Amino acid sequence: KQEIDDAINKLPEDIKRLMYPFEYSSTSTRKKTEERIFCQRCYNLKYHNKLTTTSSSPSSSSSSSSSSLWQETLTMDKSFLNFLQKKKNSIILTIIDIIDFPGSLIKNLDNLIGKNNPNILIANKIDLLPKNFDENMIKIWLKNHCSENGLRNIHDIFLCSAKKNWLIKDLCNEISKIKNYNDNIYLIGNTNVGKSELINSFLRTYVHNGRKYEVTSSHIPGTTINMLGLPLNIFGDTFGKNIKGISFNNNNNNNQGDRRFLFDTPGIVNENQLFHFLDQEEIKMITPQRNIRPFTYIFKPGKSLLFGGLGRIDYKMGKNPIRITVFSGLDSHITSIEKADEFYKQLSFYEEDHFLKPPIGSIERLKKFPEIIKSIKNLKVVSNEKLYMNTKKISILDVVWSGVGWCSIGGVKIGETAIFDIWSPDGKGVYVRNVPL
Ligand code: GDP
Structure with a gap:
């Protein structure tokens, strides 16, 4: 590596400019990259968040578009x-x-x-x-x-x-x-x-x-x-x-x-990681930039909690309100199950300034987005006295949307059962896990 670096340094400036056009494209960029050498593909990824085919990429033999290169690699x-x-x-x-x-x-x-x-x-x-x-x-x-x-x-x-x-x-x-x-x-x-x-x-x-x-x-x-x-x-x-x-x-x-x-x-x-359904801007939107701050809601039977346009959990049946704590970089909202059904049926609800995003962008993009369907039906959460006594904790179960976040279901009263439906794009990417005891 050192020998290559030395050899490159000895080359005339004009040759270097031809070999590494990006490093020489502007003075500000040059300052940033003078220590590093990128192929064009990596440069675009690093500075423009774009995935492109380039002649220097090992799998560039096909003349595929950027999205099909992504699939190939x-x-x-x-x-x-x-x-x-x-x-x-x-x-x-x-x-x-x-x-x-x-x-x-x-x-x-x-x-x-x-x-x-x-x-x-x-x-x-x-x-x-x-x-x-x-x-x-x-x-x-x-x-x-x-x-x-x-x-x-x-x-x-x-x-x-x-x-x-x-x-x-x-x-x-x-x-x-x-x-x-x-x-x-x-x-x-x-x-x-x-x-x-x-x-x-x-x-x-x-x-x-x-x-x-x-x-x-x-x-x-x-x-x-x-x-x-x-x-x-x-x-x-x-x-x-x-x-x-x-x-x-x-x-x-x-x-x-x-x-x-x-x-x-x-x-x-x-394939269950939900970011495979998202484009670059949408992935950015769901990726938390700092430590997640949990939000706790009182969740009543008949209500639905929505994770943008990517998933929802319906509290279908139960006697009493429970607690639901959301851990996600994405905004969440509570509405009635009927309203949630309406939201997801009508594409117009996904439009620009609506809260059900991602997906984001044009109606064309939204039409291509997989339908949000029930991934888990009738998930039963039973509160059990032993668990409650041993741990002094009421949280008993997490529902995870892969890459998007999770919610902790808690506060189900001892001896009661709460029943949920869980939704996600194409029914994919949802996991249920026990919370640490
Ligand atoms: P790879 O596909 O496994 O090689 O993943 P990358 O190293 O390309 O990272 C994927 C994404 O996760 C990038 O946006 C990284 O900036 C981000 N990332 C990686 N490690 C961390 C970390 O420790 N904390 C945070 N917040 N983000 C990370």
């Missing part, structure tokens, strides 16, 4: 991760988005990648959680849910924020303590969980001038096209040193340390 089939079964001394970093759980967890991971290698579960984006969360409680809860979803082989669980560099050093310390690994480190996860951002965070934290090597992170799913490897030796001792007598020292050409990499793998598509 997404990895629908997670079986490519099977190669990890043959590995024995690698470290696997499985990353999930804590505000999209279990939606962002790759299902049946133990079967897929085997149990030969230590697997560290990283719950990313904790900067978006409401303040004062209980770290230990979340870890226990994650462990239980992972086990239900086919991931039992967990070496350790870490909560972190790649964007804010929170707890990154703790994570790397733990990795460096793992003994008997002398192969690569693989970062795996669904799309949009923050894999690229995590690698960038490692670079920012440990590598002098690390920004030079940054991978392009974006809210547009499918940004990482191929396996992207960074030599471990650029991180110095960060991930452990002299493992099995192998040194990371650059000067020794035969040493295995030089051939070991930290790999960012292409994101696995979970």
Whole structure:
């Protein structure tokens, strides 16, 4: 990398201008990017939030439009991760988005990648959680849910924020303590969980001038096209040193340390993640920019709670009002079930200044948007005395719209049952989970 950088620096200015037109397009941009070299695709992603085909992109051989490129680069089939079964001394970093759980967890991971290698579960984006969360409680809860979803082989669980560099050093310390690994480190996860951002965070934290090597992170799913490897030796001792007598020292050409990499793998598509229905502007709209502030409503039977135009929960049957606490970056509204039915039937209600968004934009866009249908019918929430006595908590169940947020149903009186219908686009992307005890 250094040699390439040096060679490029020695080129005449005119040649550099031809090779990197974007860096030279304006003085202000040039200042921003003088340390970095982007291909046109990554430049557009980074500075214009646009995904485009370019001749420098590895999958640009077809002359597809930007949207079909997006489809091409997404990895629908997670079986490519099977190669990890043959590995024995690698470290696997499985990353999930804590505000999209279990939606962002790759299902049946133990079967897929085997149990030969230590697997560290990283719950990313904790900067978006409401303040004062209980770290230990979340870890226990994650462990239980992972086990239900086919991931039992967990070496350790870490909560972190790649964007804010929170707890990154703790994570790397733990990795460096793992003994008997002398192969690569693989970062795996669904799309949009923050894999690229995590690698960038490692670079920012440990590598002098690390920004030079940054991978392009974006809210547009499918940004990482191929396996992207960074030599471990650029991180110095960060991930452990002299493992099995192998040194990371650059000067020794035969040493295995030089051939070991930290790999960012292409994101696995979970079709249930609701952002697959959304365009770039809409994804931005549902992505929280700061920690989520929960809102609690008194929810009466016969009412419906709407998450923009993306989902709703109807309190269909029950004797008494309950409490519903909403955790989402998106505005939520309460109305009667009849009115909610009307809203979703009439396209005109989606129009520009209406609160049912996303989707946003023209009627044409709205017509293409999948119908909001019942995903779960007659969800029963029974309040049970034992649960209430043990925990002194009334919250008992979360309903999650993948990537959009969740609501906690609580306050169902002991011995009573509340019945709900849950709606989502095409009936996809809804999960029900227990709240931590
Ligand atoms: P990838 O598809 O898994 O490589 O995901 P990216 O690294 O491209 O990140 C997807 C989106 O999540 C981007 O908009 C990132 O800025 C955002 N993101 C990643 N990590 C964090 C984090 O720790 N906190 C927050 N708030 N956003 C994050």
